[in-house]
Amino acid sequence: MRELTCDVAVIGAGTAGIAAHRAALDAGVKSILIEQGPGGTTCARVGCMPSKLLITAANAAHGAREAHRLGIRVGEVAVDGPAVLARMRHWRDRFVASVFEGLDRLPAETRLSGRAVFEGPDRLRIDDHTRLRFKAAVLATGSSPSVPDPLQDLGHRLLTTDTVFDMEDLPASLAVLGAGPVGLELAQAMARLGVETQVFDPGDSLGGLSDPDLKAAAREIFSQAFALHLGAKVERGRVDGDGARLGWDGGETRVERVLAAAGRPPNVRGIGLELTGARLDERGSPAHDPRSLLCEGSAILIAGDANADRPVLHEASRQGRIAGRNAARIAAGEGAERPERWVALAMVFSEPQIAVIGGGFDEGADRLVGRADFCDQGRAQVMDEAQGGLRLYAEPGGRLAAAELIGPGAEHLGHILAHAVQDGLDVRRLRERPFYHPTLEEGLDTALSDLADQLR
Amino acid sequence: MRELTCDVAVIGAGTAGIAAHRAALDAGVKSILIEQGPGGTTCARVGCMPSKLLITAANAAHGAREAHRLGIRVGEVAVDGPAVLARMRHWRDRFVASVFEGLDRLPAETRLSGRAVFEGPDRLRIDDHTRLRFKAAVLATGSSPSVPDPLQDLGHRLLTTDTVFDMEDLPASLAVLGAGPVGLELAQAMARLGVETQVFDPGDSLGGLSDPDLKAAAREIFSQAFALHLGAKVERGRVDGDGARLGWDGGETRVERVLAAAGRPPNVRGIGLELTGARLDERGSPAHDPRSLLCEGSAILIAGDANADRPVLHEASRQGRIAGRNAARIAAGEGAERPERWVALAMVFSEPQIAVIGGGFDEGADRLVGRADFCDQGRAQVMDEAQGGLRLYAEPGGRLAAAELIGPGAEHLGHILAHAVQDGLDVRRLRERPFYHPTLEEGLDTALSDLADQLR
Numbered sequence A, B: 001m002r003e004l005t006c007d008v009a010v011i012g013a014g015t016a017g018i019a020a021h022r023a024a025l026d027a028g029v030k031s032i033l034i035e036q037g038p039g040g041t042t043c044a045r046v047g048c049m050p051s052k053l054l055i056t057a058a059n060a061a062h063g064a065r066e067a068h069r070l071g072i073r074v075g076e077v078a079v080d081g082p083a084v085l086a087r088m089r090h091w092r093d094r095f096v097a098s099v100f101e102g103l104d105r106l107p108a109e110t111r112l113s114g115r116a117v118f119e120g121p122d123r124l125r126i127d128d129h130t131r132l133r134f135k136a137a138v139l140a141t142g143s144s145p146s147v148p149d150p151l152q153d154l155g156h157r158l159l160t161t162d163t164v165f166d167m168e169d170l171p172a173s174l175a176v177l178g179a180g181p182v183g184l185e186l187a188q189a190m191a192r193l194g195v196e197t198q199v200f201d202p203g204d205s206l207g208g209l210s211d212p213d214l215k216a217a218a219r220e221i222f223s224q225a226f227a228l229h230l231g232a233k234v235e236r237g238r239v240d241g242d243g244a245r246l247g248w249d250g251g252e253t254r255v256e257r258v259l260a261a262a263g264r265p266p267n268v269r270g271i272g273l274e275l276t277g278a279r280l281d282e283r284g285s286p287a288h289d290p291r292s293l294l295c296e297g298s299a300i301l302i303a304g305d306a307n308a309d310r311p312v313l314h315e316a317s318r319q320g321r322i323a324g325r326n327a328a329r330i331a332a333g334e335g336a337e338r339p340e341r342w343v344a345l346a347m348v349f350s351e352p353q354i355a356v357i358g359g360g361f362d363e364g365a366d367r368l369v370g371r372a373d374f375c376d377q378g379r380a381q382v383m384d385e386a387q388g389g390l391r392l393y394a395e396p397g398g399r400l401a402a403a404e405l406i407g408p409g410a411e412h413l414g415h416i417l418a419h420a421v422q423d424g425l426d427v428r429r430l431r432e433r434p435f436y437h438p439t440l441e442e443g444l445d446t447a448l449s450d451l452a453d454q455l456r
Helices: A015-026 A042-046 A048-070 A081-104 A181-192 A212-222 A313-331 A378-382 A410-422 A427-431 A442-455 B015-026 B042-046 B048-070 B081-104 B181-192 B212-222 B313-331 B378-382 B410-422 B427-431 B442-455
Strands: A002-005 A008-011 A031-035 A072-074 A077-079 A111-113 A116-120 A123-126 A130-133 A136-139 A158-160 A173-177 A196-201 A227-230 A234-240 A243-248 A251-255 A257-260 A300-302 A345-348 A353-357 A368-373 A389-394 A400-407 B002-005 B008-011 B031-035 B072-074 B077-079 B111-113 B116-120 B123-126 B130-133 B136-139 B158-160 B173-177 B196-201 B227-230 B234-240 B243-248 B251-255 B257-260 B300-302 B345-348 B353-357 B368-373 B389-394 B400-407
Touching (some): A008 A313, A015 A081, A042 A048, A042 A081, A048 A072, A048 A077, A048 B048, A048 B072, A048 B081, A081 B378, A173 A181, A173 A243, A181 A345, A212 A227, A212 A400, A300 A313, A353 A410, A368 A442, A378 A442, A378 B048, A389 A442, A400 A410, A427 A442, B015 B031, B048 B077, B048 B081, B048 B181, B136 B313, B173 B251, B181 B196, B181 B257, B196 B251, B212 B227, B212 B389, B300 B313, B345 B410, B378 B442, B427 B442
Parallel strands (some): A002 A130, A031 A111, A136 A300, A173 A196, A196 A227, B008 B136, B031 B111, B136 B300, B158 B257
Antiparallel strands (some): A072 B077, A123 A130, A234 A243, A243 A251, A353 A400, A389 A400, B116 B123, B123 B130, B345 B353
């Protein structure tokens, strides 16, 4: 067994880990990046990118089918499943390759391969080949899909976000367990690609929406896209030929494949965290400061999906940079910095899209609510996409605090709103800005105007 | 002839005039709105809205034809011209109707119908029925399409933006004179709707682009969409059966219809401005302060397309409000206010879209240039829309001064950039904001990062 020492050990070579390693190297300390397969980031390999590729094809099929509404006559629309999946994988592999290219530009002597396990507060074992002493460590081990108990024995009939993008052809039918962002995106894409799709979720919300009005709007919209079972928990699952039979309180169904999309818990177990001095909660996750990312009672920082805080790429990337810089500071005997958190921003790339900014709706808060409806929004009508709504939540003094929307272009309006919340902008100030006509952004002005009336 | 007096006379009931009249009424003065046909705003009747409706149908046809690139097999795509045009007019008429509904909510005694002509610095004649004395007037007479000399005798073969949306069916072929925003939008839409389309412009720019790199990119992109004749001035036009024959230095062509899209000069002639004391330039337009909108030597304010300054709806609407408020102040013996101008913002709803912010490229200015390319932008690749580029122009100290882009989602990125320029934000500050992944907005961060490297 080789014995090595370093200033900073970064465990995990995904988005957060790579960013942390780079930041530590930039700070001038000796940093080691420890990589365990399969390589490529969650985002590029099994997350953002392949899902958006499927969605692009699905929306094209949907658009072709609906073009008659605009005066365009289209012959039969046939989905070539293997071709759709092949294009998805072609681009996915390019995105993954560019992750590897980035890694290969790092100095080779700063990288180690293998599974890292803590053996104490300042040392790791990597497989059986290396012992690594560190002054600070960054835990960036990512997340893995959870598989609900009733699906455990379904064999190849069970898909997770780790395996769904490797299908060679589309199934005839699919049950999606989980109506969060990932479940909703994939369910709608599959339905538009001709897969008979059902969605199950024990809750009453779709895509992470929390505003009661918008939740209701989403239920109405998406129940036209696929069979939607909300308040339904799948309790039984068994193999049925090449398919699976699922049962819940209220019914039973047979599908060809089942997609578990009920979350990706962090990879924090079985890696010896209990030997580090870090205070762990009942699920084995270390308590940490969400700003410095430092785990209590240790010199370990936790970034990206591993802290289960905001499992989205832009946060993983920023958290990685913060954790890497702070690890370097701790290794140099300095205290950790605590930069302000960014405004929370979550998006769903369904049609219509969803965006939740600053945590969205907050029942208990003393807030004014500004409303706009995409059903009578000019540009949305022009584009034949007039559905959904927008809610802005402002403090009584007029400062924009949060927002939530389901509607066309939510990914774009979401950015404007997120930046406005983060910049601490006031409703009156926000109205003194140009909104071009005819754009979806004018919907923001409608809701801002509603707020301004309440502030008079 | 009836004799009336008022505080404020507003000439023209388009976007600017209606806003001015409302603002004057809100200020508590006696305002009269003088309306001359055809009614409905330029935007709703012959501008933004009908063009965007055509573009929606055109893009649907294009999307269906290109869906095979994504693995979606689509049968024959046929454009039902009358159906496309009927949907366009259905919605156009609804938008126009909502303008009329807004007018009808105004007090009837504040409205007059007819053509208004100045008879002196403080009085107007309306047709032959009314003389109106005013303390201040708002000139909001809008604009009309210009018809180049060689097209004057083409009869019904000549279309302008005032008539093109009333066609019952699409022509087989079309020549578009003018490659500015309106010409470019309509040319691409017509081409995608199956009309054999040629575009002529004496200049070398498309859609108002001014950055040399982006102009070149646009020429390459759009020359694949239609026959593009830049540097070509149509010098001869004559009737040829039900079509027209056009000649320019370099060729001759026959088309079924010709669309004059070479600008909409302001309606400032033949309305007696020379009797008002306002200082007029050689084209008869009054010299005015672009902030207060007050015309030199008079108590007349000029707003919207009539001042030919920024002929876009959001400016017409704001200018109307400013002019109406200032007219009320002048009528009350107070001075005019001079609010800061908004950042200039122009957009073209082509595919890819174009946006020019803060005037765009400025050859003489001492500016840093941040670059990003949509050809290798992740989301653009995913959506099969990877073309175009982005240029950010920053002052040497780091403040964002202007921007220009051609690419997918330019209407959305354009808003973020316009607000950043108007808020006076610094490149470093702009980078400390979340950009969700994978979105087109990340392209902004790429260009900002390029600028940040230069600012180090």
